[in-house]
Amino acid sequence: MREALAEAAAAGAAPAEQAGHLETADVPVGAVILDPGGAVLARAHNRREADGDPTAHAEIVAIRAAAQAVGGWRLDGHTLVVTLEPCTMCAGAIALARISRLVYGAADPKAGAVGSLWDVLRDRRLPHRTEVVAGVLAEDCGALLRDFFAQRRHSQPVPHRPTPPDDSGRLSCGGVA
Numbered sequence: 001m002r003e004a005l006a007e008a009a010a011a012g013a014a015p016a017e018q019a020g021h022l023e024t025a026d027v028p029v030g031a032v033i034l035d036p037g038g039a040v041l042a043r044a045h046n047r048r049e050a051d052g053d054p055t056a057h058a059e060i061v062a063i064r065a066a067a068q069a070v071g072g073w074r075l076d077g078h079t080l081v082v083t084l085e086p087c088t089m090c091a092g093a094i095a096l097a098r099i100s101r102l103v104y105g106a107a108d109p110k111a112g113a114v115g116s117l118w119d120v121l122r123d124r125r126l127p128h129r130t131e132v133v134a135g136v137l138a139e140d141c142g143a144l145l146r147d148f149f150a151q152r153r154h155s156q157p158v159p160h161r162p163t164p165p166d167d168s169g170r171l172s173c174g175g176v177a
């Protein structure tokens with residue numbers, strides 16, 4: 001999870017932020033994929049703003065890199081570690097990649113699909129089951145996101161924007177808030 005946190009921090013440190021345009025920086029979410037032996041196979045962070053790609057969540061970018069590394073789409077036996085509870089898209093991708101284990105940090109009460117709003121990976125109607133470990137270093141993972149949104153609020157005095165998450169831990173995957 002420390003590696004995933006380092007990746008998340010890299011998202012927040014995008015060039016856009018350095019130039020003072022924090023509103024175009026990517027929400028700091030990081031993901032790491034471990035192979036069955038526990039070695040880091042892929043690491044990625046949210047690149048939605050950087051790539052202008054609505055699907056470039058950390059998990060998706062990491063899954064694509066891991067699949068490329070193993071030379072196929074099946075990631076059985078692999079573990080995905082991510083700092084924020086996956087959304088519906090990412091939970092779906094985790095199931096489709098046959099990833100065996102998901103470890104996540106902060107819960108996402110606004111968009112989480114692995115226990116908060118939905119529980120895609122443990123839905124008995126689906127054939128694939130992924131073991132889920134939630135809340136690992138949740139405090140650190142959540143703090144990174146809260147700091148990011150707090151900083152963004154301060155750099156944006158524009159009044160008529162969608163309300164960003166408050167400081168009570170209501171975080172949002174991909175920064176849709």
Ligand code: ZN
Pocket residue numbers: 057059086087088089090091173174
């Ligand atoms: Zn996602």
